[in-house]
Amino acid sequence: MNWTLAIPEIVVACLAMAILMFGVFRRGSDNFFLCSMLSLGAMLVGAILVVGTDAGRGYNGQFTVDAFAALSKLLILAGGALALISALDYNRENRIARFEYPVLMLLSIVGMMVMVSATNMMTLYLGLELHSLPMYVLAAFARDELRSSEAGLKYFVLGALASGLLLYGISLTYGFSGTMDFSAIQTLFANPSGASAGLVVGVVFVIAGLAFKMSAAPFHMWTPDVYEGAPTPVTAFMSTAPKVAAVALLLRVMVVPYAHLSPEWYLIIEIISIVSMILGALAAIAQRNIKRLMAYSSISHMGYALVGLAVGTEDGIRGVLIYLVTYIFMSAGVFACIIAMKRRGRSLEKIADLAGLARNDGALAMMLAIFMFSMAGIPPLSGFFGKFYVFLAAVKAGFWTLAIIGVLTSVVGAYYYLRVIKVMYFDQAEAPFDARPASLSFVAAFGAVVTAAFFIIPAPIVGAAQAASHALFG
Amino acid sequence: MNAAGFPLLSLITWLPLVGCAVIMFVRGDEETVASNARWTALWTSLIVLVLSLILFVRFDKADPGFQFVESATWLPEYHIGYKMGVDGISVLFVLLTTVLTPICILSAWEAIHVRVREFMIAFLILETMMIGTFCALDFVVFYMFFEGVLIPMYLIIGVWGGPRRVYAALKFFLYTLTGSVLLLLALLMMWYTAGTTDIEVLLKTPFPAHMQIWLFLAFLASFAVKVPMWPVHTWLPDAHVEAPTAGSVILAGVLLKIGGYGFLRFSLPMLPNASAYFAPLIFTLSVVAVIYTSYVAFAQEDMKKLIAYSSVAHMGVVTIGIFTFNVQGIDGAMFQMLSHGIVSSALFLVVGVVYDRIHSREIARYGGLADRMPRYALVFMIFTLAAIGLPATSGFVGEFLVIVGSLQVNFWLSLLGGMGMILGVMYMLYLYRRVMFGTIVHADLKTILDLSPREVLTFAPLVALTFWLGIFPTNFTSFFEASVAHMAQAHTAALATQVKQAELQPASLGQAAP
Numbered sequence: 001m002n003w004t005l006a007i008p009e010i011v012v013a014c015l016a017m018a019i020l021m022f023g024v025f026r027r028g029s030d031n032f033f034l035c036s037m038l039s040l041g042a043m044l045v046g047a048i049l050v051v052g053t054d055a056g057r058g059y060n061g062q063f064t065v066d067a068f069a070a071l072s073k074l075l076i077l078a079g080g081a082l083a084l085i086s087a088l089d090y091n092r093e094n095r096i097a098r099f100e101y102p103v104l105m106l107l108s109i110v111g112m113m114v115m116v117s118a119t120n121m122m123t124l125y126l127g128l129e130l131h132s133l134p135m136y137v138l139a140a141f142a143r144d145e146l147r148s149s150e151a152g153l154k155y156f157v158l159g160a161l162a163s164g165l166l167l168y169g170i171s172l173t174y175g176f177s178g179t180m181d182f183s184a185i186q187t188l189f190a191n192p193s194g195a196s197a198g199l200v201v202g203v204v205f206v207i208a209g210l211a212f213k214m215s216a217a218p219f220h221m222w223t224p225d226v227y228e229g230a231p232t233p234v235t236a237f238m239s240t241a242p243k244v245a246a247v248a249l250l251l252r253v254m255v256v257p258y259a260h261l262s263p264e265w266y267l268i269i270e271i272i273s274i275v276s277m278i279l280g281a282l283a284a285i286a287q288r289n290i291k292r293l294m295a296y297s298s299i300s301h302m303g304y305a306l307v308g309l310a311v312g313t314e315d316g317i318r319g320v321l322i323y324l325v326t327y328i329f330m331s332a333g334v335f336a337c338i339i340a341m342k343r344r345g346r347s348l349e350k351i352a353d354l355a356g357l358a359r360n361d362g363a364l365a366m367m368l369a370i371f372m373f374s375m376a377g378i379p380p381l382s383g384f385f386g387k388f389y390v391f392l393a394a395v396k397a398g399f400w401t402l403a404i405i406g407v408l409t410s411v412v413g414a415y416y417y418l419r420v421i422k423v424m425y426f427d428q429a430e431a432p433f434d435a436r437p438a439s440l441s442f443v444a445a446f447g448a449v450v451t452a453a454f455f456i457i458p459a460p461i462v463g464a465a466q467a468a469s470h471a472l473f474g
Numbered sequence: 475m476n477a478a479g480f481p482l483l484s485l486i487t488w489l490p491l492v493g494c495a496v497i498m499f500v501r502g503d504e505e506t507v508a509s510n511a512r513w514t515a516l517w518t519s520l521i522v523l524v525l526s527l528i529l530f531v532r533f534d535k536a537d538p539g540f541q542f543v544e545s546a547t548w549l550p551e552y553h554i555g556y557k558m559g560v561d562g563i564s565v566l567f568v569l570l571t572t573v574l575t576p577i578c579i580l581s582a583w584e585a586i587h588v589r590v591r592e593f594m595i596a597f598l599i600l601e602t603m604m605i606g607t608f609c610a611l612d613f614v615v616f617y618m619f620f621e622g623v624l625i626p627m628y629l630i631i632g633v634w635g636g637p638r639r640v641y642a643a644l645k646f647f648l649y650t651l652t653g654s655v656l657l658l659l660a661l662l663m664m665w666y667t668a669g670t671t672d673i674e675v676l677l678k679t680p681f682p683a684h685m686q687i688w689l690f691l692a693f694l695a696s697f698a699v700k701v702p703m704w705p706v707h708t709w710l711p712d713a714h715v716e717a718p719t720a721g722s723v724i725l726a727g728v729l730l731k732i733g734g735y736g737f738l739r740f741s742l743p744m745l746p747n748a749s750a751y752f753a754p755l756i757f758t759l760s761v762v763a764v765i766y767t768s769y770v771a772f773a774q775e776d777m778k779k780l781i782a783y784s785s786v787a788h789m790g791v792v793t794i795g796i797f798t799f800n801v802q803g804i805d806g807a808m809f810q811m812l813s814h815g816i817v818s819s820a821l822f823l824v825v826g827v828v829y830d831r832i833h834s835r836e837i838a839r840y841g842g843l844a845d846r847m848p849r850y851a852l853v854f855m856i857f858t859l860a861a862i863g864l865p866a867t868s869g870f871v872g873e874f875l876v877i878v879g880s881l882q883v884n885f886w887l888s889l890l891g892g893m894g895m896i897l898g899v900m901y902m903l904y905l906y907r908r909v910m911f912g913t914i915v916h917a918d919l920k921t922i923l924d925l926s927p928r929e930v931l932t933f934a935p936l937v938a939l940t941f942w943l944g945i946f947p948t949n950f951t952s953f954f955e956a957s958v959a960h961m962a963q964a965h966t967a968a969l970a971t972q973v974k975q976a977e978l979q980p981a982s983l984g985q986a987a988p
């Protein structure tokens with residue numbers, strides 16, 4: 001048994017435990033900061049180990065390390081690290097600077113890493129739950145605040161429902177195939193005519209459960225409320241790492257065990273994708289709260305990413321991965337900018353609060369403008385390339401409906417991204433924001449540089465995504 | 475490497491960004507920053523202008539192919555490269571851009587007094603994007619520059635524009651973006667079919683006839699909005715009226731030309747069958763544009779709006795010329811675009827002069843200015859006559875060639891397209907009479923000042939170019955004659971082999987990119 005494959009997960013999990021013990025026994029006032037720093041170190045160690053681990057299958061085929069898993073894990077760790085850095089000063093100022101925060105994040109990240117490596121329904125479910133439970137706690141982390149507690153509870157109830165759906169789908173699959181192993185299921189259904197109605201229902205339940213986790217419409221209902229209610233750094237975390245994990249998991253489940261059932265499921269994915277793109281674009285127009293706006297924006301982004309899965313080809317999966325790479329850095333950057341929206345110690349969330357930001361804080365306005373233009377898919381920013389590769393795959397495979405709806409909704413989407421820029425650049429200036437802590441400047445600047453400079457050397461990232469997608473198809 | 479011996483096109487494309495970087499690091503109080511930003515921007519654009527003159531001198535006019543070509547790998551496994559080069563079609567547009575940019579910066583010298591630094595940065599980024607659009611020899615690179623233009627232009631209209639700037643900026647952005655995303659789909663389709671996005675290869679790739687129809691419609695959606703053609707022209711008057719003078723100038727002078735350039739670079743040579751198939755549609759829309767928008771221009775009370783509508787009419791002549799598919803017509807369209815780029819830019823500057831003084835663009839607000847501003851009256855007169863198309867000014871040559879070219883297609887097309895010249899006389903002279911002649915009614919006009927030396931300096935090159943183009947047109951037509959002749963020939967040849975193309979199978983991208 002090749003147990004060393006899971007070394008990154010094991011090490012990060014042990015480090016999380018150690019940091020928890022350190023926090024419990026030290027009892028200093030700067031516990032949060034120290035534990036956060038140690039957690040960042042743990043993430044770095046995790047990333048190094050991920051890079052250093054060779055590909056292979058272990059634990060009786062329950063756990064697989066390949067280029068796809070490695071790329072997803074690196075993205076998850078990067079998203080987690082950026083979200084944790086964004087939290088450093090916010091949590092202190094909002095009196096939620098408890099050392100459990102980074103530990104919960106670490107544990108959730110371990111869950112995500114297990115998710116993307118899972119090649120057995122059981123591992124999948126374990127990883128998913130390990131990822132979800134700390135997330136519920138994190139959403140309710142500002143426990144004295146009504147909105148945060150509400151967000152946590154809402155997330156938990158709906159999340160439990162989704163887990164239930166997923167579990168039901170898994171049990172149906174098991175019932176009709178007699179195995180939980182991905183590749184065994186794949187071989188079993190090599191002849192798609194053998195797919196019974198019960199199995200198809202199982203697939204639908206699995207898709208529904210995972211669509212909930214990645215907040216794709218019509219399973220998105222929790223997203224705006226939880227995004228709005230959760231402390232902003234938690235929202236930043238939610239919109240980066242878990243998205244990668246959920247999408248990567250969905251990709252693997254659809255492409256490996258259910259590969260031969262694609263005539264049955266591609267239409268479902270296509271509908272989810274179209275509904276997400278349209279709903280994300282239209283519902284965002286009416287939003288006044290920037291966190292809710294980003295929630296709807298993330299729904300439409302998931303719609304775009306799913307275009308690649310609906311296409312179902314190697315090109316399509318490559319497009320999804322490139323989309324995720326561009327998306328998490330934009331998203332982390334946007335949330336760093338949102339956390340920086342603060343006047344006299346009070347956090348602001350209205351879009352109108354950004355009025356005239358370009359005059360008061362040109363750098364922040366410029367970075368947010370870069371993210372907004374990029375999310376709207378304007379070249380040469382990175383968001384354009386995400387859409388570009390996804391639509392390339394769609395056009396190549398002849399999915400014209402998806403491609404045309406996709407580009408047209410991106411024009412609708414451009415409207416609300418432009419509105420944010422309009423408020424910052426065209427409106428009368430209000431009082432300036434409080435001075436930005438260095439941590440936020442770092443995250444925002446890092447995201448902005450990745451977003452703006454992506455076009456200069458896209459080849460390595462495209463190559464990595466190509467390798468990952470190739471590995472998935474094996 | 476190329477005729478200049480060094481990567482000239484990349485240098486003039488990216489140099490403005492260096493200027494941006496310099497401006498960004500200027501420190502000091504607001505006045506110092508503003509003044510430094512202005513001078514840095516001016517010098518950057520002048521250096522770019524001087525470098526671009528190498529193109530003017532060293533360009534081999536006999537060669538219809540691409541020159542000054544440079545290429546670098548960018549995404550090799552997908553056959554997308556960074557490739558730049560100019561041919562007869564694009565070289566003069568590059569020069570038009572590099573000439574107009576310093577003029578715009580000069581015109582904004584005093585007119586822009588808030589956030590000068592940001593304005594100059596936006597303007598230099600815009601210059602990079604515009605030059606890149608004309609130089610790109612890779613469709614993806616072209617698309618990036620083509621779309622990238624939107625970002626600085628949106629900010630220029632929205633931040634430094636007039637009272638309804640937010641509406642105008644958003645309308646401009648969304649109209650153009652809608653067209654562009656369809657262009658993106660067409661681009662992906664071509665990439666898939668040809669296996670590369672190298673424009674030189676695409677120009678030689680025969681696309682199946684049924685696919686051409688769809689590709690053409692997608693191109694049309696994008697370029698028709700840019701040109702703009704009736705009925706998708708409505709963003710233009712709004713954008714022009716609300717944009718600051720420098721923005722209007724670059725909008726009329728260069729951005730509209732990107733649409734015409736797109737037709738010439740992509741639609742016509744790559745999709746010959748579909749172009750021939752859709753030519754009657756284009757002619758109809760263009761004739762409507764020429765006649766209808768001329769009348770609309772006549773009814774305007776706002777000077778900028780009047781000139782904006784006249785732009786739509788003039789660009790209608792351009793699209794007629796392009797789709798005649800003969801040498802005279804396309805030559806005429808090219809010349810008309812260059813001439814319009816200079817004359818309508820100058821007219822917007824002319825409006826800007828009085829707007830800076832009185833802060834009104836209403837025609838009725840003026841009258842009798844000729845008494846107070848003789849130099850201004852002369853400049854205004856020159857450009858009015860050039861816009862009408864008086865012989866010896868640049869406007870004449872283009873319109874004349876297009877009429878000659880369209881006569882070979884259809885007499886009525888030529889007649890109706892030619893109506894633009896007559897209607898142009900009507901609204902331009904009417905505008906001139908109301909603004910310049912008569913007696914001064916408004917008290918503040920009595921003390922209005924004539925052109926300042928800086929303003930004379932902005933107009934001088936434009937006046938010179940107007941006459942140069944009008945009196946020695948061959949100095950300019952010689953640049954694009956070879957390329958246009960080649961294009962017209964290739965078009966006829968492509969139509970002749972139509973049957974063969976229909977049978978061609980698309981090459982799979984999968985084979986090209988394992």
